[in-house]
Amino acid sequence: MATLHIEVVSAEASIYSGEATFVALPGESGDLGILPGHTPLISRIRPGTLKIKSSDGTEENIFVAGGILEVQPNSVTVLSDTAIRAADLDEARAIKARERAEEALRNTKDKADLAVVEAELAMLAAQAAAARKFSHKRSSH
CATH class of the missing domain: 2.60.15.10 (F0F1 ATP synthase delta/epsilon subunit, N-terminal)
Structure with missing residues (x-):
């Protein structure tokens, strides 16, 4: 093969x-x-x-x-x-980090900083979704 x-x-x-x-x-x-x-x-x-x-x-x-x-x-x-x-993803930690990024987004006025925070937020949302998906797979086996 x-x-x-x-x-x-x-x-x-x-x-x-x-x-x-x-x-x-x-x-x-x-x-x-x-x-x-x-x-x-x-x-x-x-x-x-x-x-x-x-x-x-x-x-x-x-x-x-x-x-x-x-x-x-x-x-x-x-x-x-x-x-x-x-196996190493931690959904709770990713959600807390996303909440901190959302708070930073609300407090950011500079456009360059805004882009950085939005990118971080998208990455953390994807990480939390992946953690949630794989925690369900682990618990169902």
């Missing part, structure tokens, strides 16, 4: 490195599905869930807060400022 080598790297650490048969992630223009032999591609990615189907049949889910994707026929590299394994 053909595989891809997958690397997921955040600003803090290497999050995932291994062989996979399929990768799905939120591309800038829509969701992307990548199989071995995919055409080379470089794209921005949106905040959301990166799904990796390992060559042993297991599935790994990683929250990414946006970033850059590079696809080569036999490899995929994801570079993200923030990448968190689904």
Whole structure:
């Protein structure tokens, strides 16, 4: 069975490195599905869930807060400022951070600061949604 080598790297650490048969992630223009032999591609990615189907049949889910994707026929590299394994997501912490960002948004008057806070808010909303999704999956098994 053909595989891809997958690397997921955040600003803090290497999050995932291994062989996979399929990768799905939120591309800038829509969701992307990548199989071995995919055409080379470089794209921005949106905040959301990166799904990796390992060559042993297991599935790994990683929250990414946006970033850059590079696809080569036999490899995929994801570079993200923030990448968190689904098992490590904390919905309550993400909701509290989102509430702090919403408060900052209400108190911000400068347009440049406003854009930064809005981007942070979008990332935290996506992180909370991913945490909620994966906490339900863990509790139902």
